[in-house]
Amino acid sequence: MNENLWNDLDVEATLDAPIGALTWYKSGGHAEVLISPRSVEALQTLCQRFHESDIPMRVLGSGANLLVADDGVDGAVVRLNHSIFQEAHWHELDHGHPTRIGAGTDLMALVQESARRGLSGLSQLAGIPATIGGAIRMNAGGSYGDTAQSVHSIELLTTNGELRRMDAAKLDFGYRHCALPDGIVIAAHFNLRADDAVQIRAHVKEVFEYKKRTQPMADRSAGCMFKNPIDPSTGKRESAGRLIDLAGMKGKSVGGAFVSERHGNFIGLLAGGRANDVLALAFDVQQRVLDHSGIQLEREVVIWSQRGDVL
Ligand SMILES: Cc1cc2nc3c(=O)[nH]c(=O)nc-3n(C[C@H](O)[C@H](O)[C@H](O)COP(=O)(O)OP(=O)(O)OC[C@H]3O[C@@H](n4cnc5c(N)ncnc54)[C@H](O)[C@@H]3O)c2cc1C
Known part of the structure; x- marks a missing residue:
């Protein structure tokens, strides 16, 4: 290079x-x-x-x-x-503008800080490990809501270095989906509202406790490996974790990688385990679920490799 x-x-x-x-x-x-x-x-x-x-x-x-x-x-x-990429412009709120947050900002810290300031709009994201850029790209969220619901617009540097401002409507946010053009999000503008600080803090706590109760947060993982698929027979989203469980894959392992006993859609990795163990186990899980229920799981986790990024 x-x-x-x-x-x-x-x-x-x-x-x-x-x-x-x-x-x-x-x-x-x-x-x-x-x-x-x-x-x-x-x-x-x-x-x-x-x-x-x-x-x-x-x-x-x-x-x-x-x-x-x-x-x-x-x-x-x-x-x-x-x-420079972790700045928050809270003062903009005073003038009725959305709050600009640098894309490198830690989401968990931001959720806490906005609750401390009595601003609502982000508490549904409590406990999700992310930077703002990653949360936008994945439209991170869960049972309580997602990132998209308070995004006003983003600033994107395209692959050839052009700076573009894009409104949320152009990003076609959906379930763990954002139609982000190739490039780097450098900041996001959020619609935050002044609200009752005690209630916001209580909501943050509720969302966080629910997450801790239902997910193996302490394991080395990347959260849910697969998106919850749409069941063709009902047209509704089915829990990927449940399908993995039904396919008998809970607790299965390859090398240092294992399907969490707590939540079938989490693939954990023991210290010293190899990334390729996770990949092999993810393929195995996908195949077993297909064999068992006829549903093709789509990966949520992004994979980078020399052979091109696995989609
Ligand atoms: C314990 C645990 C629990 C989790 N729980 C949840 C949950 O409840 N809900 C949920 O949705 N997710 C969850 N996840 C997954 C993860 O937290 C989210 O997907 C999060 O949005 C990832 O953000 P990141 O900054 O870590 O992105 P990374 O993992 O670093 O990157 C993910 C993708 O985003 C792209 N990206 C990152 N930054 C930018 C940027 N500035 N501009 C453009 N693209 C960018 C990367 O290139 C990559 O394609 C969990 C993960 C773990 C480990």
């Missing part, structure tokens, strides 16, 4: 970076280079140069919905962990 692509820019770059270790699985391979830009302009120039040189560029959030295969990825991985 030609270091002149970033040497003159305000960025921090690490060659042969162990990005798998930065995911919630804490396993998986390296990227040719990991880059943390310190300004939007630096990121913009990076996008332009990588685009012109035809070098693949990916963006890493908090790695909570990501598996990096053991052979890693070619090209560059960008991480928005500099403070």
Whole structure:
């Protein structure tokens, strides 16, 4: 990789970076280079140069919905962990504007901070590990609601470095879905409303406790491996965890990877286990559910590998 692509820019770059270790699985391979830009302009120039040189560029959030295969990825991985991408402009609320939040901001911290300020709109996301960019891309959510319900608009740097503002309506948000064009979300604007702080905090607590009760939050995982599929016979969403359970896969393992006893849709990984164990077990689960119920599970977790990203 030609270091002149970033040497003159305000960025921090690490060659042969162990990005798998930065995911919630804490396993998986390296990227040719990991880059943390310190300004939007630096990121913009990076996008332009990588685009012109035809070098693949990916963006890493908090790695909570990501598996990096053991052979890693070619090209560059960008991480928005500099403070410039973690700013919140709360004052905009006073003027009736949506609140602008940098895409590298930690979602859990943001949920707490907005509750502390007596602002509602995000409490449905309590307990979900994410950056704002990752939460937008996945439309993170659960039984209490999703990210989309309070998004006003986003700021996106396209792959060739063009800065675009997109309204939420253009993003076609759906269940764990967002029609995000290729590029990097650098900020999101949220519609937050002044509300009763005590009630908001109580709601945050309720959502968080429900999550802790029903999901193995302490395991190394990427949350739900599969989306809840639509059952063709009823037209309704069926729980993937239930289908995995019915297919007899709870507790099954491959190497260090195991299907959680607590929640069949979580594939955990023991310390020292390999990312490819998770991949092999996920394929196995998919096949067994297909054999058992005739339903093809679609993966929710994003997988990065040398052979191209597995969809
Ligand atoms: C214990 C646990 C519990 C979980 N519970 C839930 C839950 O209840 N509900 C739920 O929906 N999810 C859940 N998840 C999954 C995960 O929290 C969400 O999918 C979250 O949105 C991932 O955000 P991230 O920043 O970690 O993204 P990453 O995992 O880092 O990336 C995911 C995808 O988003 C893209 N991306 C990241 N940042 C940007 C950006 N700035 N611009 C463009 N694309 C970007 C990445 O390129 C990748 O394609 C859970 C995960 C764990 C580990």
